[in-house]
């Protein structure tokens with residue numbers, strides 16, 4: 001049954017009461033299963049996605065007041081619609097800095113917290129045209145195929161070192177010993193972040209921010225992310241100052257943004273905000289796609305053997321790993337106006353979760369979607385988003401994803 005929010009006139013709302021109660025009960029039963037915070041759901045969300053897609057593909061969550069979309073076609077429609085607002089409540093940040101607390105240390109912290117929160121409004125991912133196009137143009141040169149291909153020997157060398165170490169010790173924790181250090185090194189090299197003694201702290205801060213960018217984030221996680229944002233803001237402010245005072249030509253993304261700022265193409269807040277965004281976004285998903293990809297191969301040993309026997313299948317294998325179990329399962333949007341989609345009306349200002357993890361398993365788009373098949377003919381999956389905000393790190397993520405040496409060393 002569908003949800004009553006749509007197309008029920010006020011005048012007939014009393015007659016519709018039993019229908020509304022039924023819908024709420026059904027809603028509750030579905031929602032007990034759709035729980036992004038439960039470990040069981042997170043381990044395997046796909047059966048719940050299939051049920052949602054079949055029974056209520058444009059699902060309204062009464063208790064949260066948001067929409068959950070699970071059909072490929074609907075998600076694609078909204079991703080193609082440039083009116084859809086990518087801002088997820090960043091406008092509603094409480095202005096704590098106006099409160100005058102008797103303790104000056106707390107006042108100082110509240111001020112820093114407010115400042116770092118404001119920077120989130122400049123993250124490219126939450127900007128709308130024309131600001132978005134300006135930011136994208138500044139960042140694009142760092143992500144061309146030529147730039148990324150030039151990184152390949154560095155990535156290969158790092159990957160080889162890590163795998164050789166694991167072969168010597170006979171043990172490999174894929175995330176801890178391989179994916180995390182490889183990705184952190186790579187994104188830091190691109191940005192120009194000297195990890196040195198700050199590595200452990202920076203990795204933890206990026207993690208604390210990234211896990212808060214999710215659906216149904218618990219309050220404590222959001223609070224931890226606030227603290228991490230304050231610390232990252234201070235770190236990148238200092239780094240920008242250091243890079244500015246360095247007269248040598250630097251070939252890294254932060255220096256490129258500093259030059260854009262000097263030419264008046266980028267504001268100071270845009271510069272600082274996007275250093276933080278790129279550092280955070282360049283770490284989480286790429287690590288997890290390596291983890292998820294390796295896990296899928298280990299769970300399908302016949303596919304792993306096939307890939308080891310025929311390594312030229314690496315390209316379609318990478319695509320299949322990206323489709324089959326993608327790291328970021330949702331993209332969040334807001335309706336800028338009332339939007340009619342399917343047989344529902346999403347009201348202005350309401351939050352919409354585009355469940356790309358479900359879109360990638362939609363049988364209307366992918367035959368036998370639950371089958372892991374490294375020979376699958378490539379089709380547009382939505383792991384990297386689509387349209388205006390489509391991922392800029394696609395090429396990099398695909399390069400990083402599965403190194404041949406790791407694959408050939410994997411033992412069933």
Ligand code: HEM
Pocket residue numbers: 086124125126136187278279281282283285286289326327328331332382383384385386388389390391392393394396397
């Ligand atoms: C497997 C790895 C990755 C995945 C699955 C991924 C996924 C995504 C997705 C889904 C979006 C769009 C989000 C939305 O529309 O709300 C996005 C945007 C973005 N990603 Fe990635 N990403 C990955 C790696 C990277 C890397 C390594 C970088 C490099 C720093 C990067 C940079 C960006 C940027 C700059 C945007 C914003 C683009 C814009 O707003 O125009 N991503 N990513």
